[in-house]
Each structure stands twice: as structure tokens, then as C-alpha cells.
Amino acid sequence: MSIELSKLISPNALPQHIAIIMDGNRRWAKNRFLPASLGHAAGAKQVREVVKTCAEMGVPYLSLFAFSTENWKRPEDEVSSLMGLFMSYLQKEVDSMNGNGVRLKVVGDTSRFAPVLQDLIAKAERETASNTKITLTICANYGGRWDMVQAVKAWQKAHPEQSLQSLTEEALSHYLSTHDAPEVDLLIRTGGESRVSNFLLWQAAYAELFFTDDLWPDFSKQRLQEAVEWFSGRDRRFGSSAPL
Template identity: 45%
Template structure:
């Protein structure tokens, strides 16, 4: 298969590129509706786009990629759409397991799993175990994820550790280690597609100092070339972290 990033613009200094990119993949349903198709067609096309972006990231210097696939609020959608999305997630894991293993992708999931279908949970567990030794790209997918929900769950974990005497004087690092993303670096860059300019409860603790990029492009149209352009713009930003 041809390398999707082979002909893309690259910044001159790899150090100017973000190590960890997080993406709010928005606009699948609108993309389909605009074409007169059912919303699930857009979600299926969005899953295909994920494969392209995942394959392109390592050659762009991105070592960590976190994707917002399904929020705690998305359960409000129609039963047909929710069930369709869950089926798409399951098919993606099944079909991409071999490819991710071969390409050195480690796949993990964040979010509350208890509400998900049992078969989907087993597939998630299986691919996490199968790819746990891979290091070329760390792919994290947020399913049934909400930042406030994660913080609430992390607070309960921290309280339990304090009660057991494992934590004596709680620190910010202790709290971070109670989050779903424990051990993950914070995202350097958060991208949202589709023209919306809100963060939608995505990684509120982790993205406190992230750079943001909002693009009008709907997720099914968001290509590796779009990502490369955004990464190049990121390289021109001056990240001071409050120092000046």
C-alpha cells in the first residue's frame, strides 16, 4: 500500500511538530445528510478516514493520537444511530487488528465501558492485549467518554487510594494517575473538524495547555494533507506555558 504521507508537506524541524495530537472527529452525520444519504453512511466513511490518519501519523512525527469517537452525551441520539455506531466500532476493531499489529500501532480505549455491549468490550480488551507491545504509534480511542465523567471517576479512585493510605498528601500528579489517561502525555494539539468551536467535554484536564485548531472540514473529508497543514501551522506557534 502506498504511504499516504509520502507526498505531504513536512516541516523542516521535526521538533516543531506535536508529539500528541487529539482529534474531535465531528461532521460525519452532516457529511452524509448533505449528500442525501443516511447518517450511518457518514460514520462508515469516517471510520475509513480514521485508517488513513492513523497510517499517516508516524511519518508526520506524531507518536500519540487520541480520537473522540463517542461521548457520554451521544447516547441521546436515536437508537438506530447508536446501535449502528457500536457495530461500526466492532467491525473496525475486527478488521484493523491484524493491520495495527503489523504496523506497530498500540490501541487503547478511554471512557466508561460498563454501558457498552459485552461483545464490544471483549473486542476492546482483546486488541489492547494484542497490541500492548507496539510502539510506533499510540492510538487511544475515547468511547462513552466525557471529561466531567472521567474527573468524577478519577476523584473516586483517588479517594479510595487515600483511604487505603496509598496517597498521603495528594498532588496534581496523583490525580492525573487516577484518570483514564494515566501514563499518557498530555495532548500538544487538539483539532476539531466540522466548523464547531467548542471542546465538547473532551480531555478538559489533559488539554489545559494544549493548542487548538478548528477547521471547517467535515471529518469524512479530513485527509492526511489537511493534518499536515495543521501540523505545519502548529510549528509556527510560540508555546510559553504561562512563562511570559
């Protein structure tokens, strides 16, 4: 499906929120006898193309799983390389984001990051806050279970006089880290694995799941368009019975 063809799809059939688990950077590097850091660098380059393609297709929200709460268990040098790559991305991409109408948000427990990285995140979010074409959410030091626990704590802090018995799904959703975005319509995972890995568990409750063997640095614009075209043909019933 080309970008032009995507315009023929009804806006109601396009996903309003795509989430992607970007898996396969290390295997991509290993296949080329390269260090993992170069695989992550190749994956970072792919982010710009995917954001641009989503914006051109009219998808207003894109969330990317950049660093999970479990990724701290990786070798120290790899984690350090990822943090450096994240800082470089924030420093280099803001002008491009502003030029393409991209609003950046970073969600997750950022308190564990170095102060300089926290400052860069805040600066990038502030400088892109008025952009409206697409919202890019980078999930960093993020976990779906963490998100739900922090949401409960935030709700209780805001309502100290109320019992947890009065907490509803609708009320809790306002305290999730992605509270200002619609729920995930299409969840894509690259790298040949078929699991959600603690990513946006609440938000992706009714997402359509698209798995591909493509390693993230090889995830092409054409594959993304294929996923969107596949999504547009899905019969989404959200738990209701199938039509007779």
C-alpha cells in the same frame, strides 16, 4: 507540508500528542442524501489514513473522540449503528495495526457497552499491546468531566487513609484514563465548530486549538499536515510572559 518536509521540523516542534474531535459525519451524509450510518462509516475509513499519517510524521500519541457520554441521547438506531461500526472496526483493523506498529487503547466508561464489545476491546488492546510506533487512543463513552470524577474516586480508593486535602494535581493525573500519555499538544476539531465538547478537559489544558470547516470524512492528510505545520510555528509559553 509533505511527510518529507515534516522530517525537517525539529522533533521538539512536533506535537507529541494530537487529539481530534471527529465532527461532521452526519452532515456529510445529509449533504449527500444518505443515512447517518453511511456518514459514520465514511468517517471510520478516514481514521486509518489519519493514524498512518501521524505515524509517518513521528507523532507518537493520537487520541480520537469516537463516542461521548452525551451521544447516548442520539436516536436508538444511530447508536446501534455506531456500536456495530465500532465492533467491525475492532475486528478488521487489528492486523493492520500490528503491521503498522499501532498500539490501541480504548478509554471511557466501557461498562455500558455490550459484553461482546467489551470482549473485542480487551482482545484488540491485548493483541496490539507490544506495538511501539504510535499509541492510538479511542475515547468511547468518554467525557472529560467523567474522567476527572473517576480519577478522584480511584485516587481515594487507593489512598483511603488520606484526606482529599492532600490530593495534588500531579497525584490526580496518574489516575486519569490517559495517565500513560503526555498531555495534549494539539487539539483539532473538524466540522466547523469551535468548542471542545467535554473532551480531554484536563489533558488539553495547554493544547493549541486548530479548528477546520472540513467535515470529518473530508479531513485530508494535507489538512492534518497543515495543522501540524501551524502547530510547529506556535510560541508555546504555558502561562509564562511573552518574550520581550
